[in-house]
Amino acid sequence: KPRTLYLALSLIFSLIFSNSIAQQTMTNVYGRNVQSLNGKWDAIIDLYDQGRKNKIFLNKKPETKIDFYEYSFDHGLRLNVPSDWNSQMPELKYYEGTIWYARRFDVAKTANNRMFLYFGAVSYRCRIYLNGKEIGQHEGGFTPFQFEVTDAVKEKDNFLAVEVNNTRQVDAIPAMAFDWWNYGGITRDVFLVSTPKVFIEDYFIQLDxxxxxxxxxxxxxxxxxxxxxxxxxxxxxxxxxxxxxxxxxxxxxxxxxxxxxxxxxxxxxxxxxxxxxxxxxxxxxxxRNVWVKGEDIYLNDKPIFLKSISFHEEIPQRKGRAFSEADAVVLLSEAKALGCNMIRLAHYPQNEYIVRLAEKMGFLLWEEIPIWQGIDFKNDATKEKAGKMMREMIMRDKNRVALTFWGVANETQPSAPRNAFIKSLIDIAKSIDTTRLITAAFDLVRFNKERQVFVMDDPFIKELDVVAINKYMGWYHPWPVTPDKAIWDVAKGQPLIVSEFGGEALYGKTGDADVVSSWSEDYQATLYRENLEMFKHIPNLRGTSPWVLFDFRSPFRFHPTNQEDWNRKGLVSDQGYRKKAWYLMKEYYDSK
Ligand code: GCB
Structure with a gap:
C-alpha cells in the first residue's frame, strides 16, 4: 500500500532528521567567533505540557477573521538567559516542569561560513526549534551541546524557541532525589558560533x-x-x-x-x-605532570597534599545558579581565602567561567558527573546517558591543566550492575584522556569493633587511582572511639582523600559545643576539631575536602528554624559570613 509505505518512510525520515541529537561542541567555544544570544527571552510556563502538541514553537499570529491562538510569546513573562528560572519569580521557586523560552535574532551570514547554535547548559532536558522546525534535543543539565544551523538560519528575524523541562525521572542523572536544588532553565551562555567550512574542531594539548x-x-x-x-x-x-x-x-x-x-x-x-x-x-x-605512586600523589615530581573544598554552582545570596565570571570570582575567592589548592566541583560539571578562573588562580580541580545515590545502574539507557555526559565533560575541559581528577561516582553501593556501569565510565574517560587521575567517592567506611579500626570492603576501589571517602563523623555517625583512637585501615597501598566531612550549623547560633542538635557554630567547631584529630590516624591520607564551602539550598532540609530549605554544612553562611569552623580549617590548611 503506497500510503502505508509513505507513512513509514516519513516516520523514518522524521526520526532521522527532526529529532537530531546534539553534536559534541567544538573545543574552546569561548575562543571562537561568537554572537551572544544571552539576554531577556520571552517565556511561557507550560505546566501540563501542552505546548508541543499545540506547536507553539511556530509562534503563529491570527491572519484571518476566524483565526485565534491561545498563546503568544509577546508581552508575557520575560526570563534572563543565562539563569535558572527558580530565582526569577517567587512562583517558580519550586517549579519542576516545562517552560518555553523564545527570542528573535538577526545574523550576519556569509557564504563561506558555517553556523552552530551552542548552549553551555540547559537544565535538564530540552528541544530546540528554529524558525518553526525542531533542530534537536539534549538531555543532561551540566554539559554543553550544539547544533549546526547553517542552512536553517536566516539573515533577519530568526525565531528561536527552546522547550526546557526539569522534571525528575528515575532514569535520569541525577535521578529522583538529590541534596541540592533542582534548578531549571537555560542556565549557561547561548551563542551562535561562526566557523569556516573546514574548521579546527578539536585539539588536545597537554604535557606528557x-x-x-x-x-x-x-x-x-x-x-x-x-x-x-x-x-x-x-x-x-x-x-x-x-x-x-x-x-x-x-x-x-x-x-x-x-x-x-x-x-x-x-x-x-x-x-x-x-x-x-x-x-x-x-x-x-x-x-604539569601528575601521577600516583604507591600511596602518594605527585604533582611535578613532588608528593602533594590536597587542600580541597567543595561548592555547588550556586550563589547563596541570590538563591540561584552561578553563571558568570563575576560569580566565579565570588566562589573562588572564598576558597582561596581558606588556603585551598584544590576544588571538588560538586556534584556535576560547573560552568567554564569557574573552571577557567580556577586554573588562573591555581586550583587543582576534581570534576564529576552527577552519579549521585539513587542512579538506576541496571538501566542501559541510563548508562548510555552517563557515558555521553562523561564524554561531554572531558571533551570540554581536557585542555585545562587544572583538571586533575575525573570523578566517576559519588556514594554508590557494590553490585554487579554498579560495577559494570562505573567501569564503563572509567573506560570512556581513559579512551579520551589517559593523563588524569580517576577517582570516586564512597561512603562505606565503618568501624570494625574486633580490630578497633575503620575499614571498608568495596573491591571496586582497585579500579581507581585515588580512593575518596565521604565520612560524617560527629554528624551522621557518632564516634565509636575518641578521635585520637580513630585509626583507619582503608585502601591500603593507594592514596586516600577524605572527600566529604562536616556537620550543620546555623550562622550566629551559639550553643552546647558537645550537643549535635544544638545546630550551633560551637558544635560544628568541635566536630571539625575532632575530625582534624582523626585525620592524623589515616596513614594514607593525601587530601581533605570539607563539605562544604557555602550553605546551599536543598529540599532535603526541612527543619523550620535551623534549615528552612538550606543545607547548613557551609563553612560560610548563606549571607556570606564565616562560621567558627572556617577558622579551624584555615589554620589546618595553613599548617599543611
Ligand atoms: C553526602 C553527599 C552530599 C550531601 C552531604 C550531606 O554524602 O555526597 O551531596 O550534601 O552528604 O550534607 O548530607
Missing part, C-alpha cells in the same frame, strides 16, 4: 603524564581532509606545521627544556595557537 619536557598534541579538523595545520607556543619558541591524515587528524609532540610547569603556587599558562588553512584558535594552556 610523566615527562616534564614533552608536550603531546593532537588536532582534528571538522572534515576528513588533508590540510596543513600549525601548532605554536610562541613563548617557548615551539612551532610545527604538519599535514592532517585522510581523517583530518594529526598527532605530534614537542620537546622543550624550558617549560615552566603549572602549579597552585605558580599557575603559569602559555598562549597556544592552532591554525589550519582556513581556521585559527588560540587560548592559554598550562603544563
Amino acid at each position: 603524564k610523566t615527562k616534564a619536557d614533552k608536550i603531546n598534541a593532537s588536532v582534528k579538523l571538522s572534515e576528513k581532509v588533508s590540510q596543513s595545520v600549525t601548532i605554536e607556543i610562541p613563548e617557548l619558541q615551539l612551532k610545527q606545521t604538519l599535514k592532517t591524515d585522510a581523517n583530518g587528524e594529526v598527532k605530534t609532540s614537542f620537546a622543550s627544556k624550558k617549560i615552566k610547569r603549572w602549579s597552585p603556587s605558580l599557575p603559569t599558562l602559555y598562549k597556544v595557537k592552532v591554525s589550519s588553512e582556513s581556521d585559527q584558535v588560540e587560548e592559554q594552556i598550562g603544563f
Whole structure:
C-alpha cells in the first residue's frame, strides 16, 4: 500500500532528521567567533505540557477573521538567559516542569561560513526549534551541546524557541532525589558560533603524564581532509606545521627544556595557537605532570597534599545558579581565602567561567558527573546517558591543566550492575584522556569493633587511582572511639582523600559545643576539631575536602528554624559570613 509505505518512510525520515541529537561542541567555544544570544527571552510556563502538541514553537499570529491562538510569546513573562528560572519569580521557586523560552535574532551570514547554535547548559532536558522546525534535543543539565544551523538560519528575524523541562525521572542523572536544588532553565551562555567550512574542531594539548619536557598534541579538523595545520607556543619558541591524515587528524609532540610547569603556587599558562588553512584558535594552556605512586600523589615530581573544598554552582545570596565570571570570582575567592589548592566541583560539571578562573588562580580541580545515590545502574539507557555526559565533560575541559581528577561516582553501593556501569565510565574517560587521575567517592567506611579500626570492603576501589571517602563523623555517625583512637585501615597501598566531612550549623547560633542538635557554630567547631584529630590516624591520607564551602539550598532540609530549605554544612553562611569552623580549617590548611 503506497500510503502505508509513505507513512513509514516519513516516520523514518522524521526520526532521522527532526529529532537530531546534539553534536559534541567544538573545543574552546569561548575562543571562537561568537554572537551572544544571552539576554531577556520571552517565556511561557507550560505546566501540563501542552505546548508541543499545540506547536507553539511556530509562534503563529491570527491572519484571518476566524483565526485565534491561545498563546503568544509577546508581552508575557520575560526570563534572563543565562539563569535558572527558580530565582526569577517567587512562583517558580519550586517549579519542576516545562517552560518555553523564545527570542528573535538577526545574523550576519556569509557564504563561506558555517553556523552552530551552542548552549553551555540547559537544565535538564530540552528541544530546540528554529524558525518553526525542531533542530534537536539534549538531555543532561551540566554539559554543553550544539547544533549546526547553517542552512536553517536566516539573515533577519530568526525565531528561536527552546522547550526546557526539569522534571525528575528515575532514569535520569541525577535521578529522583538529590541534596541540592533542582534548578531549571537555560542556565549557561547561548551563542551562535561562526566557523569556516573546514574548521579546527578539536585539539588536545597537554604535557606528557610523566615527562616534564614533552608536550603531546593532537588536532582534528571538522572534515576528513588533508590540510596543513600549525601548532605554536610562541613563548617557548615551539612551532610545527604538519599535514592532517585522510581523517583530518594529526598527532605530534614537542620537546622543550624550558617549560615552566603549572602549579597552585605558580599557575603559569602559555598562549597556544592552532591554525589550519582556513581556521585559527588560540587560548592559554598550562603544563604539569601528575601521577600516583604507591600511596602518594605527585604533582611535578613532588608528593602533594590536597587542600580541597567543595561548592555547588550556586550563589547563596541570590538563591540561584552561578553563571558568570563575576560569580566565579565570588566562589573562588572564598576558597582561596581558606588556603585551598584544590576544588571538588560538586556534584556535576560547573560552568567554564569557574573552571577557567580556577586554573588562573591555581586550583587543582576534581570534576564529576552527577552519579549521585539513587542512579538506576541496571538501566542501559541510563548508562548510555552517563557515558555521553562523561564524554561531554572531558571533551570540554581536557585542555585545562587544572583538571586533575575525573570523578566517576559519588556514594554508590557494590553490585554487579554498579560495577559494570562505573567501569564503563572509567573506560570512556581513559579512551579520551589517559593523563588524569580517576577517582570516586564512597561512603562505606565503618568501624570494625574486633580490630578497633575503620575499614571498608568495596573491591571496586582497585579500579581507581585515588580512593575518596565521604565520612560524617560527629554528624551522621557518632564516634565509636575518641578521635585520637580513630585509626583507619582503608585502601591500603593507594592514596586516600577524605572527600566529604562536616556537620550543620546555623550562622550566629551559639550553643552546647558537645550537643549535635544544638545546630550551633560551637558544635560544628568541635566536630571539625575532632575530625582534624582523626585525620592524623589515616596513614594514607593525601587530601581533605570539607563539605562544604557555602550553605546551599536543598529540599532535603526541612527543619523550620535551623534549615528552612538550606543545607547548613557551609563553612560560610548563606549571607556570606564565616562560621567558627572556617577558622579551624584555615589554620589546618595553613599548617599543611
Ligand atoms: C553526602 C553527599 C552530599 C550531601 C552531604 C550531606 O554524602 O555526597 O551531596 O550534601 O552528604 O550534607 O548530607
